[in-house]
Amino acid sequence: MLFRRPSPVRFFPLAAACTLLSMPLASSAGASQEVVIDAMRFAPQTIEARVGDEIVWNNRDFFPHTIVADHGEFASEPIAPGGAWRLHAEHRGVFPYTCGLHPTMHGVLVVN
Numbered sequence: 001m002l003f004r005r006p007s008p009v010r011f012f013p014l015a016a017a018c019t020l021l022s023m024p025l026a027s028s029a030g031a032s033q034e035v036v037i038d039a040m041r042f043a044p045q046t047i048e049a050r051v052g053d054e055i056v057w058n059n060r061d062f063f064p065h066t067i068v069a070d071h072g073e074f075a076s077e078p079i080a081p082g083g084a085w086r087l088h089a090e091h092r093g094v095f096p097y098t099c100g101l102h103p104t105m106h107g108v109l110v111v112n
């Protein structure tokens, strides 16, 4: 079911740095770019960032969502309603991604 009630889990731990794109060493000089998840969409659908930026997906929807790169570069845990997931852009490239829970939800991360 696409429109089931949200899970009772409200807050996930900030499951940041567990992706190939994230950087374990300190380099947070970049800007922060926000993607809002609402009404089963990513807004903006294409987010542009620079190497060193942090991208934050804020889930303002009533359902959990995930951020899963189509080619395996990164994947989030389910982001609960009201929760967020952060990624540090470490490599240039174009990274299309999909919600692992709702395969019709697509977005693109462009890192320049």
Ligand SMILES: [Cu+2]
Binding pocket: 064, 065, 066, 099, 100, 101, 102, 105
């Ligand atoms: Cu979703």
